[in-house]
Amino acid sequence: MRYAYLIAVREYLENVKTKGFWIGILLFPVILLASIKVTRFLEEEATPTRNFVLADFTGELEAVIDQGLNRSHQWRVFSAASDYVSKHTRKEFARKQIEEMDLEKIPSSVIDAMKSMRQEEDARFEGFLNSSDPKAWIRMMADSGVLVEDRPDFESPRPKFSRIPTPDWLDMNQSFKEVRALLKERLDESNPSDEKDLFAAVVIPDGILTPSKSNLLQFMGARPKEVEYWSINQADFDLRDSIRRALDRELQRRLYATEGLDEELIKNIQSDRVPVVSLDPKKKEGEEEVSLADTIRQYVPIGFVYLLWISLMSVVQMLLNNTVEEKSNRIVEVLLSSVTAGELMAGKLFGIACVGFTMLFAWIAALLGILHWHAGPEAEFVTKLLDIIENSGLLWIFLAYFLMAYLLYSGIFLAIGSVCSTIKDAQNFMGPVMIIMMVPLLTMMFIPKDPHGTLATVLSWIPIYTPFVMLNRAAANPPLFDIVGTTILGFVSVVVVIWLAGKVFRTAILRTGQAPRLVELWRWLKG
Amino acid sequence: MTDALILESVSKLYGDFQAVDSLSLRIPRGSVYGFLGPNGAGKTTTLRMILEIIRPTSGTISVLGAPSALQVRDRIGYLPEEKGLYKKMKAWSTIAYFASLKGMGRKAAKTRAFELLEQYGLGDFAESKTEALSKGMQQKVQVLASIAHKPEFVILDEPFSGLDPVNQEVMEEVIRDMSSAGATVLFSTHVMSHAERICDRFVLIAKGASLFDGTVDEAKALMPRRVLIESAGDLSSLEQLPFVKSVQEDLNQPGLHEYRLKPDADPHHLLDAAYEKGIRLTRFDRSEPSLHDIFVHMVGPEAREATVR
Numbered sequence: 001m002r003y004a005y006l007i008a009v010r011e012y013l014e015n016v017k018t019k020g021f022w023i024g025i026l027l028f029p030v031i032l033l034a035s036i037k038v039t040r041f042l043e044e045e046a047t048p049t050r051n052f053v054l055a056d057f058t059g060e061l062e063a064v065i066d067q068g069l070n071r072s073h074q075w076r077v078f079s080a081a082s083d084y085v086s087k088h089t090r091k092e093f094a095r096k097q098i099e100e101m102d103l104e105k106i107p108s109s110v111i112d113a114m115k116s117m118r119q120e121e122d123a124r125f126e127g128f129l130n131s132s133d134p135k136a137w138i139r140m141m142a143d144s145g146v147l148v149e150d151r152p153d154f155e156s157p158r159p160k161f162s163r164i165p166t167p168d169w170l171d172m173n174q175s176f177k178e179v180r181a182l183l184k185e186r187l188d189e190s191n192p193s194d195e196k197d198l199f200a201a202v203v204i205p206d207g208i209l210t211p212s213k214s215n216l217l218q219f220m221g222a223r224p225k226e227v228e229y230w231s232i233n234q235a236d237f238d239l240r241d242s243i244r245r246a247l248d249r250e251l252q253r254r255l256y257a258t259e260g261l262d263e264e265l266i267k268n269i270q271s272d273r274v275p276v277v278s279l280d281p282k283k284k285e286g287e288e289e290v291s292l293a294d295t296i297r298q299y300v301p302i303g304f305v306y307l308l309w310i311s312l313m314s315v316v317q318m319l320l321n322n323t324v325e326e327k328s329n330r331i332v333e334v335l336l337s338s339v340t341a342g343e344l345m346a347g348k349l350f351g352i353a354c355v356g357f358t359m360l361f362a363w364i365a366a367l368l369g370i371l372h373w374h375a376g377p378e379a380e381f382v383t384k385l386l387d388i389i390e391n392s393g394l395l396w397i398f399l400a401y402f403l404m405a406y407l408l409y410s411g412i413f414l415a416i417g418s419v420c421s422t423i424k425d426a427q428n429f430m431g432p433v434m435i436i437m438m439v440p441l442l443t444m445m446f447i448p449k450d451p452h453g454t455l456a457t458v459l460s461w462i463p464i465y466t467p468f469v470m471l472n473r474a475a476a477n478p479p480l481f482d483i484v485g486t487t488i489l490g491f492v493s494v495v496v497v498i499w500l501a502g503k504v505f506r507t508a509i510l511r512t513g514q515a516p517r518l519v520e521l522w523r524w525l526k527g
Numbered sequence: 528m529t530d531a532l533i534l535e536s537v538s539k540l541y542g543d544f545q546a547v548d549s550l551s552l553r554i555p556r557g558s559v560y561g562f563l564g565p566n567g568a569g570k571t572t573t574l575r576m577i578l579e580i581i582r583p584t585s586g587t588i589s590v591l592g593a594p595s596a597l598q599v600r601d602r603i604g605y606l607p608e609e610k611g612l613y614k615k616m617k618a619w620s621t622i623a624y625f626a627s628l629k630g631m632g633r634k635a636a637k638t639r640a641f642e643l644l645e646q647y648g649l650g651d652f653a654e655s656k657t658e659a660l661s662k663g664m665q666q667k668v669q670v671l672a673s674i675a676h677k678p679e680f681v682i683l684d685e686p687f688s689g690l691d692p693v694n695q696e697v698m699e700e701v702i703r704d705m706s707s708a709g710a711t712v713l714f715s716t717h718v719m720s721h722a723e724r725i726c727d728r729f730v731l732i733a734k735g736a737s738l739f740d741g742t743v744d745e746a747k748a749l750m751p752r753r754v755l756i757e758s759a760g761d762l763s764s765l766e767q768l769p770f771v772k773s774v775q776e777d778l779n780q781p782g783l784h785e786y787r788l789k790p791d792a793d794p795h796h797l798l799d800a801a802y803e804k805g806i807r808l809t810r811f812d813r814s815e816p817s818l819h820d821i822f823v824h825m826v827g828p829e830a831r832e833a834t835v836r
Contacts, residue, residue, distance in 0.1 A: 014613065
């Protein structure tokens with residue numbers, strides 16, 4: 001046992017003392033943070049205001065579109081202002097806000113939740129629009145004593161899109177086809193990163209808002225009149241959607257007017273919903289309502305499954321590399337003159353397991369650190385998430401399943417390492433193993449939707465998937481039979497895999513040259 | 528005192544391939560024993576069986592009085608044929624690690640590692656990672672790692688291969704040092720001159736079977752005596768002498784002849800005969816057979832046939 005311990009210590013130190021290991025550990029939170037911050041920055045700051053030109057053959061929709069775009073822009077200003085306000089709200093007000101915004105109380109069905117939030121938001125938005133200027137609105141909030149004194153000035157976001165007045169080269173007296181050809185040519189020459197260049201062109205044919213009397217033409221295969229949205233960036237739909245929304249609204253407004261309908265009334269009717277409540281029979285009397293927090297809870301394990309997969313891959317890879325190194329360097333021969341193959345294997349498994357746990361603790365600490373840093377009055381979601389991670393016991397379940405997965409896969413990778421003389425040989429074996437290992441990644445998004453379904457249940461009972469899938473299901477309170485049964489099956493498999501791996505390891509570790517054929521492997525397993 | 532190592536008709540079969548064929552061997556304690564043989568003769572297989580890394584198919588092995596090397600593994604040192612180290616480990620910690628696997632305490636192992644590196648000229652490289660060392664230095668580190676725990680019985684598989692002449696001498700020094708400290712040394716080699724200089728006894732194996740086991744002198748006595756004679760005159764009368772076994776003229780150097788004498792003949796009689804017959808010699812060279820000659824003589828034809836596994 002002393003020798004296994006010495007080997008474990010060496011394995012641990014060799015892997016933990018490398019720069020790469022710590023870079024990997026640091027990179028994880030850095031990338032996590034960057035993926036939040038950078039995308040936000042890119043979206044808000046780095047994109048220039050894009051220019052587009054409007055060729056309106058109806059001659060009456062310019063104002064409608066400008067208004068629509070302005071509304072979209074004002075919405076963004078409002079969101080930014082709201083963020084600003086909640087970020088600089090005094091603590092005592094913030095706490096009150098959180099109590100009102102308790103995720104445990106918000107019903108889980110997203111539409112309902114959205115609706116109640118929407119109505120509140122809409123009311124605030126109208127108030128904001130009426131106050132003419134965001135600075136004035138913020139000043140109003142500040143005057144009422146809600147905001148802290150010490151805060152930076154509010155910076156209004158730039159408009160995302162700007163309509164340039166009809167340029168000289170565009171003669172609206174030309175035909176639709178000619179105008180369109182002209183625009184197409186101009187756009188084609190545009191450089192997407194140049195602020196002065198054209199980003200898009202919108203061509204509105206005449207009579208677009210005149211409702212077609214018959215669908216016969218369409219039925220015959222003729223295309224109906226369409227608003228044409230030409231753009232050099234086909235991935236950014238914001239402008240197209242804003243224009244479409246503006247035109248849709250205008251079309252509906254006109255139709256209501258022709259039919260003599262009250263627009264306000266229709267809006268009110270449309271926003272009405274039949275209330276539906278989700279209930280969980282497992283919860284206590286009076287608290288059965290499924291909250292948004294419950295829904296978050298159900299999805300949190302996905303993050304853990306992913307973490308499990310990544311960390312497992314990293315450590316078994318280390319195990320594989322070390323084993324192949326020892327084999328190809330023939331260090332193993334010296335080792336085996338000092339310790340038995342069993343001690344060597346035990347030492348390696350234990351040492352690398354400690355590396356894995358070190359990595360996990362560092363990652364989880366980083367994750368919790370980032371969440372804590374972001375948590376606070378202005379981030380109810382993060383606060384709730386943190387609460388779920390820290391208090392639901394998921395962390396312990398995660399660590400337990402990591403151990404099971406590690407023992408299972410490390411046996412497999414140790415055996416692979418021992419039969420291969422070079423990393424290249426090992427990669428040939430790795431291919432199929434990797435494909436098999438991908439399955440839990442592919443299913444992890446679906447399992448929370450149907451945590452006790454056939455797919456989830458069947459996968460749970462396949463030992464190599466047990467840790468992933470059971471972790472995936474953990475928040476949904478899987479049946480006790482599944483928990484106990486798969487755990488027993490899992491640990492039986494661990495014992496079998498390690499035992500078989502030991503057989504292969506002992507035979508293969510001293511062999512040089514070609515990797516064994518499958519027939520030979522089979523013979524080793526039997527003998 | 529018992530022998531350090533006893534092999535009794537040890538055989539090893541790999542499938543149908545007879546790697547070692549009922550080999551018997553006794554190595555007295557304190558001796559330096561050479562283990563000679565061509566490639567594929569079964570040397571490494573035998574050494575691995577001695578160390579219980581692999582098991583013999585049949586026969587018994589006794590190491591330092593124990594039936595298995597595992598029971599006395601802390602008292603054995605082993606340097607395998609193919610050399611390799613953990614690339615990212617420092618020289619001293621490599622040595623200390625292997626010594627601690629042999630039961631040395633951590634602190635003692637560390638002190639010993641620095642001591643050894645200093646002693647064999649690697650003091651300045653103690654803190655270097657092994658991948659930064661030259662191949663010869665790496666090999667030295669490995670040798671030191673295998674003897675750091677002061678083993679009673681050291682098994683070295685091809686310790687000289689890959690070393691430059693200076694380091695080969697250092698290696699010889701290491702072996703002599705260990706021997707004078709009372710350790711038993713068993714080493715395999717191709718380089719016969721080393722074996723000749725430092726072996727008390729040697730065993731020569733080919734195709735897994737022992738061809739010779741004894742001292743260097745005993746081996747030489749088995750060899751036909753060889754005398755080189757160079758002369759411009761007629762040597763035919765010398766070739767008729769009763770104690771001459773055969774004569775061969777060197778094709779590259781006309782006038783140079785190699786005389787092989789019968790085993791108990793005295794080369795001096797050949798010189799006497801030349802003097803009597805008035806033959807003027809420009810060269811008379813009664814060279815002792817070297818271990819190299821013995822090796823080639825005994826296993827030459829087989830070594831050529833032997834296939835490397």
